[in-house]
Amino acid sequence: MGVKLGILGLGTVGTGTVQLIQDHAGRHPLLQDVEIYRVGVRSLDKTRAVNLPESVLTTDLKAIVTDPQVDIVVEVIGGLEPARSLILKAIEHGKHVVTANKAVISRFGDEIFTAANKAGVYVMLEAAVGGGIPVIQPLKQSLSVNRIHAVTGIVNGTTNYILTRMQTEGSSFDDVLADAQRLGYAEADPTADVDGLDAADKISILASLAFAGRIKLQDVYCEGIRQVSKTDIAYADKLGFVIKLLAIAKQNSLPPSPHPPISPSSSPLSVRVHPTLVPKAHPLASINGVYNAILVEGEPIRQVMFFGPGAGAGPTASAVSSDILHLVATLKSSTATPNPLLTCGHQDYCQIAPIEELVTRFYARFLTKDQPGVIGKLGTCFGKYGVSLESVVQTGFQGELAEIVVVTHDVREGDFRQALAEIRTLEAVDSIPSLLRVL
Ligand code: HSE
Secondary structure: OOEEEEEEOOOHHHHHHHHHHHOOOOOOHHHHHEEEEEEEOOOOOOOOOOOOOHHHEEOOHHHHHHOOOOOEEEEOOOOOOOHHHHHHHHHHOOOEEEEOOHHHHHHHHHHHHHHHHHHOOOEEOHHHOOOOOOOHHHHHHHOOOOEEEEEEEEOOHHHHHHHHHHHHHOOOHHHHHHHHHHHOOOOOOOHHHHOOHHHHHHHHHHHHHHHOOEOOHHHOEEOOOOOOOHHHHHHHHHHOEEEEEEEEEEEOOOOOOOOOOOOOOOOOEEEEEEEEEEEOOOHHHHOOOOEEEEEEEEEOOEEEEEEEEOOOHHHHHHHHHHHHHHHHHHHHOOOOOOOOOOOOOOOOEOOEOOHHHOEEEEEEEEEEOOOOOHHHHHHHHHHHOOOOEEEEEEEEEEOOEEEEEEEEOOEEHHHHHHHHHHHHOOOOEEEEEEEEEEO
């Protein structure tokens, strides 16, 4: 007998998933055991890109998640509500769940996985991060014997597309965003993408898997790309970097003296999203356009990078369907004990360090009066707070003002910001238009 799916939503991802399951020739034979039993839609009148019997479509989504016949609920409606409530209701009724919903999982993962564990059902989310790129199951299963040190990703295609075009065309953020919206690469309301919120959802999920604990989304530091200017992209290029929006989850480095080391036993994580100068030789530097990539570093694997399409109907349907297949295989096997490689058994929250404790290199651009001794004054302020400079360049002017760019060695962010606060008070300093972290 077939395993019955109740699919919530027939938008881009839902349609792609139905198409993939219906067109099963040449794919895994278990797909033939999947029955598309119910599909919940907002309106029955719309013309659809898939052929489904009328009896399968319904506008009553609640009836799907409570239907005793349904084995697996596939939530692909997106957004917070009613997605969260429907997932919880499905779990309450003993359904396994497949979801592509990073926003719900990053905010309500605790509630959802606690309910799922209690009900003895699985919640699968391969499509929630990286679209078609398999990264959730690799972290949960294939890489789970490693001690993970860092997960660093380009996990938002829209911002990577915008930054790539700014880099190759020398265009401004506003111009590329407007064009990306016209071409359909960016949403009419681009906030979630360009302000880094979508990437923050995704890195909180990856961090939870990599570091075996729950993550509070509000602890994830988040900066978007609106302030990245073509001037900075050009300077970064001259200095040997490209600017990427990185989502990073990492075991924090110990701060340099004179600050006391963070207790290794508490070993807090740094989980953050921000535009970053990436050395051109780094594997993430060459990920361009709408593509996503996730670099996982650990012991003993060292480095492994996942690369591919981070969105789109076909790629996301591939991820959703692989979760469905996992569940079909599990339902068809006879064991009564949950598979620990498919559940989320995290009990505790990870300790996330505040951004001031981050130890990183910085890039900063200053506009100053063109007078003797200005670079010396900057150097004195930096020295006072233990900030060591890797390079200082003064190549241009903006009107009457000299433009000075510095790249630091590793420094505690809190110390660097104190130095900047003092530099801002210098009479010769007009402004600090850019401040970016360097990988
Ligand atoms: N809006 C996302 C992006 C795709 O631009 O990558 C969906 O996660």
